[in-house]
Amino acid sequence: MDYCKYHPMDGATYYCRQCDIHHCDCCINDEKNKRHTVHCFLCDSVLESLGSANTVTPFWRRLNEAFKYPLNSSSMSLIVITSIISVIAVLMPFLWILSIVMYLFAAGAMLKYSFTCLERTAMGEMKAPDVMEAYQGGIKLLFQLILITIVMTVFAGLATYFVGVALGGVLGVIAVITFPAVLIRFAQTENMFSALNPVAAIGLITAIGLPYGLLIVFMLIMMTSVGVLHEWINAILPAGAVFVQSVVSSFYTVVMFHLMGYMLFQYQQELGYSARSDDDDEQPDRSDLERMSANMDVLLKEGEYEKLVGLYYQAFKQFPNEANFFDRFFELLYVCKKQALMADYGLTYLEFLVRKKRFDKLTTTFKQINLLVPDYVPDSPAIRVQIATFLRQQGDLKLAVKILNGMHKLYPDYADLPNAYTLLAECLNDLPNMQAQAEKCRQMAAQLARRAEAKKVELEMQRQARQATGAVPASTGNPKVRRGPPAGTSSGLTLELVPLDAPVVDKI
């Protein structure tokens, strides 16, 4: 049995010849295409389907475990106690009604427990259930189980009686052969009538195929061995024979029911498929998002970082609101210490946090980026102001000053520049020995505000002039106005403010 390379606990369902890699259902590119093929995330070649038979070890490969299945104190106590009850029932033929009741009680208890084993195994539980737990299902199921057994026995008996021994024998054999199928169907549907439906039973047998035949052979061997064992012991100790036979057959019954449950577990897809085949569409398609996420997992586990980074950037474009992608990529870069990529991605992530109003993470993220990329400052005036505001609230004035400083040179056209400098002035004001710098900053803010005002007026006048003349020289006039004022009005301040961050860093 092969397992998924990326999920070592899951059986493989696909195989890539090109990469020599086994995949599970999760690790494949199942994007809809014209040829309805499934592709490899790594090399994009068509994958070979392995079928679900591969996902579970076949039952004959785990007979060892199957025989150990009832070997626990809980199951064994039940087996021994019911066997003792059967022996007592056999030993008192004078009270025959009581003895029949006791016998039925023992058999019923054993049958109910075995059936619980079947159901639990079918759900993938490979440990025998606790005896007390097994009787929570209620008495109705037990009666249905007994009824099923009686119906099948009576059917074979009546056939022998009415149509003769030969044909009756054949029908009896058929009854024995279909009995496990009926029980598996009953566990599957919990409906007595649909379980007893011979067509459904035959459908189940053909769906499982050869392994079902093996199960029957196995069952017959066990039954014969119980008979042989009985013969042996009966010759030595007649009373003990009943006990030993009862213990052994109960033990075998639990093993058989466990195996039947295992068969249901192993062939769940095939068995479920026959019921679902009419509406194939019912199987939910993976969304692009889930598929992309699976693709990322595969690329990450393969160490295909280049492809992975490309895929993440594609994901950011395709799913701009999917926090999972943004967070994971940030974590990845941070943990893997990818400096260059982080310097590139930092702004995207900070902008995402602001867009999603996750302000609580803003400063910690900024500091994390700084740990990896020293002197990192996001290349966006709005984000800088946003982070600086929070840094100031948290009392981290030094860092706030660092990211606000020099913004008038870098972003001369940023509309909120006056506010940025007011903020910078406030930060400097709270720092020791920085009052003079703060005062300069305040002046700068005032000057920038005036300049912005003047620009607004000028633009307004231009607009009016354009309206008056008929909208011609819009593009030629604008740049000149923008570049003009700094040369005249704020040149003195520009020079003094730029080297400001050096003394700040030294003094703190």
Ligand SMILES: [Zn+2]
């Ligand atoms: Zn997988």
Ligand SMILES: [Zn+2]
């Ligand atoms: Zn491949």
